[in-house]
Amino acid sequence: MISTLRIKNTVFGFLPILIWSFGALLAVELTSIPPFQILFFEFSIAFAVVVFRYLISKESTFFNFKKRDLLVVSLFLISNQVCYYSAFRYSPSAQVDLINYLWPTFLILFSSFLPNEKFCPSYLIACLFCLMGLYLLIPNAADAFSAEHRFGYFLAFGSAMSWTLYCLYSRYNANYSANCISWACGIAALFSLGVHLRYETYVTPSLFEMLLITLVGVFQIGLAYYFWEIALKKGSVKILGLAAYTIPLFSVMILVLFGEAEFEYEMAIATILITCAPIVPGVIAPWFKQLSKSRKMAFVRSLFLL
DSSP, rough: OOOOHHHHHHTHHHHHHHTTTTTTHHHHHHHTTTTHHHHHHHHHHHHHHHHHHHHHOOOGGGGOOOOHHHHHHHHHHHHHHHHHHHHHHTSSSSHHHHHHTTHHHHHHHGGGGGGGGOOHHHHHHHHHHHHHHHTTTTTTTTHHGGGGHHHHHHHHHHHHHHHHHHHHHHHHTTOTTTHHHHHHHHHHHHHHHHHHHHHOOOOOOOOOHHHHHIIIIIIIIEEEHHHHHHHHHSSHHHHHHHHHHHHHHHHHHHHTTTTSSSHHHHHHHHHHHHHGGGHHHHHHHHHHHHHHHHHHHHHHHHHHTH
């Protein structure tokens, strides 16, 4: 059973999931600005948020992490953003998102090998539900995975893996401060500035675009990353992984609501699959515990052969 405190900390992870669901809508409105210019602005604003919080509180816990932690988190953060944005240059955006959202599956599976964690096949089945729902959200997904787009898919896979490794590192090293990723935004901002100056042409944002960038920097990066860190360290990683599948689902619904996409029946099916996924572990886990060891192993092998 999950303790009340762990459930409370897991709920902290639902806030960034809700915030990140608006990412696609905001991205549509910022397509005229080079990606690394946007990243520089957003990471700088997120870094300013943590500096402001520190100046107000003056708490010593703001620096309760080692230089190694800051370096590792910064590398994961930068590699995730570089791979993600670069992938869109070589492959269709819908398929890039599909591959990128393999990270919740990786997180659920790989977290089972961390200390005090156990592998539970019921969560793997829940992942399959989510993946099927996510697949339905992608138009012509089966036809678009062609050889000419492989490099972009490789980058998208790298994006998913880097975010997974960051989450696992944060979970395994739960003692360092959750503010570490907020300070890492400062390093990511400098890196984004360097890439922008080297490869991109500066575009002056409009007042509305600057407002959107500020909102992303404060909420989508500054606060969301901080709450996600808290949830990773003290909450249920597996529940967070399943909940993360709702991000693309909510993103599509928000796009439909704001007239940026059309509603299709696949969305309804995807909604049912992804919404039901978190219920699966509670239904299957008690049944799985009653099986003999040999039947458990046979069941697990059959899942990997699907």
